[in-house]
Amino acid sequence: MTERLLTTSKAIAEAIAQEMERDDSVFVMGEDIGAYGGIFGATEGLLQKFGPERVMDTPISEMGFIGAAVGAATEGMRPIVELMFVDFFGAAMDQIYNQMAKIPYMSGGNTKVPMVLMTAIGGSYSDAAQHSQCLYGLFAHTPGIKIVVPSSPYDAKGLMTQAIRDDSPVMFFFHKGVQGLGWMTPNPRATAHVPEESYTIPFGQADVKRQGQDLTILTVSLMVHRSLDAAEKLAEQGISAEVIDLRTLVPLDRETIVNSVKKTHRVLVVDEDYLSYGMSGELTAIVAEEALDYLDAAPKRLAVPDVPIPYSRPMEKYVIPTVDRIVATAKELVES
Amino acid sequence: MTERLLTTSKAIAEAIAQEMERDDSVFVMGEDIGAYGGIFGATEGLLQKFGPERVMDTPISEMGFIGAAVGAATEGMRPIVELMFVDFFGAAMDQIYNQMAKIPYMSGGNTKVPMVLMTAIGGSYSDAAQHSQCLYGLFAHTPGIKIVVPSSPYDAKGLMTQAIRDDSPVMFFFHKGVQGLGWMTPNPRATAHVPEESYTIPFGQADVKRQGQDLTILTVSLMVHRSLDAAEKLAEQGISAEVIDLRTLVPLDRETIVNSVKKTHRVLVVDEDYLSYGMSGELTAIVAEEALDYLDAAPKRLAVPDVPIPYSRPMEKYVIPTVDRIVATAKELVES
């Protein structure tokens, strides 16, 4: 019997479908998530299965429909809302960070907001400054939101199921280059075995994707793939890299991070988000705080160098970490 | 002859007035910035001096009027816009981070956006979760915005003048507890000598507020005051703290930071913003990257522990760094 293979987008859609079957209060809304199936396929087939009452196309009103999801959630529904590209968050940010994230706390716990806000991230296909961002670091800075950033079909399904069942607001960031879409640059890791039955993956558990001795690479999402490819190349050059997929930024699996660095004594953070004041800073700081004495070299970060994503291919390649640059930075780190 | 004393709010208003006199293209808009003079006094007296054409009260339409400022700036005006509380940014974020911040870059430099977005930050007066945030770390994560966070009347005037003359978008964060308002808890450092004549303070130059040998405290805004008070107390206990006011987060004066840590061998970041994925992480990471071998102890951070700001006084005091907690953390650091 061969294993069932699924793309990440189909894995997400399957998780949603299974939860919708399980729980009447789950519904989905967003732009073009019905007949279109979601621009990045995360809701494909749901309209056909569940009809327009539970799979609702919305007007272009991000503040309105994300806010409506908050209101529906406080009334006991469990909305899943798609923000088509994370880059559009600015049109809805008050509802995300002042309402969705804060109501549970402000209410002293008397009002729950069980909702999932899912959104597409990432670049490397020339969609330029307003359609290529990652921004999970920005949301991770906002207290009250669980931050999920899967890198594989298997994780995407398990983490989505977990997210829908969670009673707190969750943001779920899927990477366009990991969805396994027919019209994106092919990515062999974007299709993989996914069990048909429902399962969950707990938040706050990083996944050591590859064991290594010489340095630890901390990363998420598409950069997990590029880091694994880099680790392959590094291995050919006799360098053994441990690659850790954090999977969730909030909660964060500090233990796995710190233990790995204590073992390898060197750390490189690879991040497709902007360099400064974001994920790479936080992870580096945690290592400095908790494993300072174990470090044999100054930590390094590879991230977008604090510019918007430029359109033109050579410039975009220059700012988004590539396999080659991960390799080069890792070598510098090991040699320092 | 006695020196002229000014509160921070009056120093800001004076900087704006002087630039409005100097340059016809400068104007101010925002909610209640006219007859009311700005809720935090940053525009006091301007309506009387310049009239309603140049000092414009706006409807409650943050997306609209901040976006209008962007449009006016691209047409050669130099708007100063007040976002009453930084907490309200969610109602305007698309214009701030996708438009104001990115148009200069996306246009390849052919379109300038010379504007200042000024806004009030900070808590410690029981204004709770939606009116007490700092969030400069969140904006510092967005490429394309200069981030100014003054702590004194003198700096406020010089940095505001610099901001208005800058051809790039600048966000100017003034702290309610530093404005010197009659209705806020009195703060002796909020009133100080400010020269009458116009002057500028370049961005990217931190200010060593107090020299010390045993540890470096990196901070901004009201936390500069609390850190100085803490340093006073630490001195009584024989601990010599160097207190550095970063003044601008973008550009950041890495040299002053790194040199200080190389001298003191210990670093504490004090931040009124949320702990994780923000300013404190970035500064700690920079120190780890650039001064690892000089560190005699793991860096420490004191910041809001990743919860929204609670209303009730004992809880609010528990989450926003106080003088006592700065002292205690500094002692732990020095003893470690």
Place this chain on the structure above:
Amino acid sequence: MALEKETLLNLYRNIVLIRTFEERVGEMYYEDKLPAFDIAAGPIPGEMHLYSGQEAVAAGVCAHLRPDDPVTSTHRPHGHLIAKGVDLNAMMAEIFGKKTGLCQGKGGHMHLFDPATHFGCGGIVGGGIPHAVGAALAIKKRHEDRVAVSFFGEGAANIGAFHESINLAAVWKLPVVFVVEDNLYAISVPKEASTSVRSNAERGAAYGIPAVQVDGQNAVAVYEAAKEAIDRARRGEGPSLIEAICYRFRGHFEGDAEGYLGADEKSTWKEKDPINILGAQLKEQGWLTDAEAEAIQAEMTRRVAAAETFARESPYPAPEEALENLFA
């Protein structure tokens, strides 16, 4: 429409209760804050936006609501929450930042959440409007006959969330009523400087929904308009908008010097006190004597005093509780 005695008396009692609550909070707010006003001091620190003057709106609308009808409100929420039937003790304790408060002291005056009355509010202008739409969506999905109501000011009617929310509600034909309380100002900015139409009721046309203007100082007028809108929503016929023209008697927030007001403006408006207007209507019908009015006032004073005692005697949360309730 001829209203029954009980209906009118209940409106009156509600209005007096709100006024009494607000005026007492207004007094206590200044405890330990004067002579040199310090916003951070006293038993009730922080900003304080009181509802005195506008009570007829909350009372007239909420008279038609059941506890399970969701209501969203604003930075000026006390009146709506009281009219919705909150436990006064828990509400006052929250305003005092006490452990026994509605939100265990985490929310405070602008962030009052009460599951018992399906009530929420917040300090961001326009922030609550989409929540009412979402609550109405939940109601529709479950085929219930509940109705959601969103209260907000005329200032909020110029923010994007207003437009997006009403359009959503209209497209989806949701059971929600939007109540614009037009008290002429958004802080210091008068309506003419913020609003491109004379009446926000004219904006109903932009969404194809019924929209009416009413005298917000007159509880009966509000009651009647609200009845129509809420009944309509309950019948599943979709959203509508009510614009109530009203006035705030105490300034935008406590400490507001109100330099922006016209000369006799406030005193003129004080002549249109909703208590007096409804009181006169009741007396005209012979349904209220001076003695009865005094008794109602005395009862409400007692209730507010009891809430005050409860709040004052309640303990503060422990500092470390700040770390709780971040996640469910």
Place this chain on the structure above:
Amino acid sequence: MALEKETLLNLYRNIVLIRTFEERVGEMYYEDKLPAFDIAAGPIPGEMHLYSGQEAVAAGVCAHLRPDDPVTSTHRPHGHLIAKGVDLNAMMAEIFGKKTGLCQGKGGHMHLFDPATHFGCGGIVGGGIPHAVGAALAIKKRHEDRVAVSFFGEGAANIGAFHESINLAAVWKLPVVFVVEDNLYAISVPKEASTSVRSNAERGAAYGIPAVQVDGQNAVAVYEAAKEAIDRARRGEGPSLIEAICYRFRGHFEGDAEGYLGADEKSTWKEKDPINILGAQLKEQGWLTDAEAEAIQAEMTRRVAAAETFARESPYPAPEEALENLFA
């Protein structure tokens, strides 16, 4: 209004130019992307939203504009920018991501900025509307007679920025014209599912401004409505809104399978091709022969080909240029 020959011919030339440009971009877009479509491949990578079908709107409005009249546009900006009189070479080079492009390759198809024609656009729906208001504010402050125009889709008319922007423009009586291009869809979502009124022109009432609906496939109709609105704004009489009913011939973006369309919908609309409609009007007047029409087409094909050659032959920016232009 009887239009002059030159006016009509200019409209026609403009429309043909836009169509020719768009169709050629549409062809080149697929170079090296097929057979297995890869959005990241080819000389023109990324998303591509073309304007074919809607040309009469851009041409009819921009016919009244001077180079110094600011225009803001959307994710579908080519038509507006061409109608505004851009240097075609620099525009095409930008779409190719070349150093000689309008934005040195940093912007690309959705982010075209051209100071020479005071043009800006962007990929965020509704993002450009406030910019036009701000440009108009700058114009008013300087007492100039320029006019700002904002183009956007009917989908964008449901986002908050629409409401806030028009209200601001109306309150401040600014010289700005809002042009809603109603092409029936926002990606796959039909207007009935997104919009609570039948016509966005009905929304003018919410701001007290003139608002009209026109046939957006008919350049003359657009031209006339735009004349009135733009003249009005130039005279300092304030903003207005034009709703142009139109249709996009190529789907939302290249690669759109258009599964959401009705059966004969597109072919029916293709009968209302703005080129044919205006061509017929011209021919009726005896102002255009078939040979002349062919000559115009040939000229535009040549111009687009020249722009293509320029773009193809231009160098890419150096990778490190990515670090430039962050700050002025």
